[in-house]
Amino acid sequence: MNVQSNQQANEIEKLRSQIAELERQNQELSKQIRIKESLYLSILDALPINIFLEDPEGRTIYANKEACLSNGKSLNEVIGLTIFDVFPREIAELNRAYDLEVWEKRQLITKEFPSGYKGEEHHMFSGKTIIHIEESNEEFLLGFGLDITDRVKAETRLKESEEKFRSLTEQAADSFFLIGVEGKFIEINPTACEVLNFSKEELLEMSTEMIFSQLPSKIKQLKIGTKEQSSSNFEDMMTGKNDLKIPVDINIRLINIGEKQIYFALCRDIRDKKRTEAQIKHMAYHDALTGLPNRWSIQSILDKHISEKTETQLGFILLDLDYFKIVNDSLGHDAGDLLLKVVSKRIQSATENREVNIARFGGDEFIILVPYLSNEEEITSVCDQIMEVMALPFPIHGQRLNISTSMGISFYPKDGKDLNTLIKNADLAMYGSKDQGRSCYSLYHPEMKYHANKRMALES
CATH class of the missing domain: 3.30.70.270 (Reverse transcriptase/Diguanylate cyclase domain)
Structure with a gap:
């Protein structure tokens, strides 16, 4: 009887040890899971883009630090909210339509659209897709958003500047040419077309050698990438349609457009000036x-x-x-x-x-x-x-x-x-x-x- 009791006690102790080991392993596994989860969340929080998860009803179940900051709320405040709780109705409706499109097509879709909170206007580059969790057989909408407000504003300013520049050049009394480093025309204003009696399309197919006498050699003298000798002023002769000769005063300089350096040539028609000079010279002699x-x-x-x-x-x-x-x-x-x-x-x-x-x-x-x-x-x-x-x-x-x-x-x-x-x-x-x-x-x-x-x- 005692032998049997001792044997049972040993079995129980052994079972307890196994249970304790399993608990220890489970705790270690839980710890590792928490560490990995914390690591993943830290990584997501460190990213400079908005990342969020929504359930099929559009309720937020997760948002990283950047997403919370963008909406001016903490994570606890964001959980459970829909886009209608965060954005103005017009923007919210655009986002919800976007969500429904992703749920329908079940693929990654990227878009640019307006966003904002607290009355501030923002522009976002967003991507959304559907993820499936096999363990729970659940599906969520995973989204990311990058604030491109500064880029959009810069593009808007650039567009406005280009429009002002185009308006000024189109109304300018002088001819202007934008010329690539290879000597081909990139842009010509209407005055140049009128003076030379060529269409813009015809001029864009030409090189500087076909129009100017000295300009091609002057371009080669300018040093690309430096401020030294980056501009030049001289007189030249343009040749228009039917071999029409037009004396011009030229100011040419290197300018930066984006990451490219191109030549900007401003040409003033000096036929009247030359006629006046000839008249004065004739009068003198x-x-x-x-x-x-x-x-x-x-x-x-x-x-x-x-x-x-x-x-x-x-x-x-x-x-x-x-x-x-x-x-x-x-x-x-x-x-x-x-x-x-x-x-x-x-x-x-x-x-x-x-x-x-x-x-x-x-x-x-x-x-x-x-x-x-x-x-x-x-x-x-x-x-x-x-x-x-x-x-x-x-x-x-x-x-x-x-x-x-x-x-x-x-x-x-x-x-x-x-x-x-x-x-x-x-x-x-x-x-x-x-x-x-x-x-x-x-x-x-x-x-x-x-x-x-x-x-x-x-x-x-």
């Missing part, structure tokens, strides 16, 4: 009354002849109208001006078969420059032709005027190596013609200077 070159133009022609270092002579004729003052005094300055215009045309017609340069020196004096003379007889032939046309009557204000002319001739380099000396000596020769009775021409020789000085001495 031409006589306003006759349209002939003036003394300064003759100076540049003489300089060019000297720079060529040719061995041929250059003839210099100074022509003066005889008794021009009488025409001005008797018929008026209008008649005198008209006479000067007719004289300039007659000189041009008389010399049209010979390379000459004609200029109005001032008053009633004209200069005829005859280059590349092989002998002096060539210039006297020019003078004879001028004398012939000047001998014809001049119809001025209903009258036929007979006007003679006196001419003096000097030669470069024999009679002078600068304009002032050539004019001075031709002037002496011209007064020699007047002393001979006018209506003739004379060649300068050094004795004329002696006689002129002697005459001045007598007169003084």
Whole structure:
């Protein structure tokens, strides 16, 4: 009996030990489960996105720390709430429709939509799917949400900036081009299309080499990725449709659009400016009354002849109208001006078969420059032709005027190596013609200077 009792006691003790071991293992397993559960929850709480679980009725059964913060509530406050308890009705209805779509399709669906709480507007990127718990045979909606409010606001600001930029460029009086690093056009404003007479589609198929003369090489000089030499200003020539040439003033610079660097070229049409400059230059080197070159133009022609270092002579004729003052005094300055215009045309017609340069020196004096003379007889032939046309009557204000002319001739380099000396000596020769009775021409020789000085001495 005692043996049997001892045996039973041993069995009971053994059973107790097994139960204790099972309890210990169960506690250890529970501990491990709690640790893992805590770890998983900590990981979920550490993620910078909203994570939540909902039952089929839309009640929240879990939300991580970020989701709670986004809604301004604690986890205990969130549990059991629906989206209608958290969001404004309009946003809640959008979310509920989203949930029902996920339950119906039973797949991951991502969307961007407005969100918010406490009257603050937010934008979320959300993903939702259905998960199945096999142990309990339950299904839940797992969702995540990333607050993209800052990105949406940045995109909105960028879009607004682009719209303002587009509005400004479309209304701008200047042409602008956005150019890729490979030299292809990315964007062109309407002004550029109008100036070049190309459509935007045509220009987008072109490269800078097809439109600009200097711009392609200037682009290569700019350093990408640095502020050094990141802009340049210069004049260039654009070529439009039908080979139309358009001078432009260009400012080009490197700009950043997103992560890309591109070239921005602003081109101002300077055709009017060039025309004005040409007019000013023409006025500076031409006589306003006759349209002939003036003394300064003759100076540049003489300089060019000297720079060529040719061995041929250059003839210099100074022509003066005889008794021009009488025409001005008797018929008026209008008649005198008209006479000067007719004289300039007659000189041009008389010399049209010979390379000459004609200029109005001032008053009633004209200069005829005859280059590349092989002998002096060539210039006297020019003078004879001028004398012939000047001998014809001049119809001025209903009258036929007979006007003679006196001419003096000097030669470069024999009679002078600068304009002032050539004019001075031709002037002496011209007064020699007047002393001979006018209506003739004379060649300068050094004795004329002696006689002129002697005459001045007598007169003084």
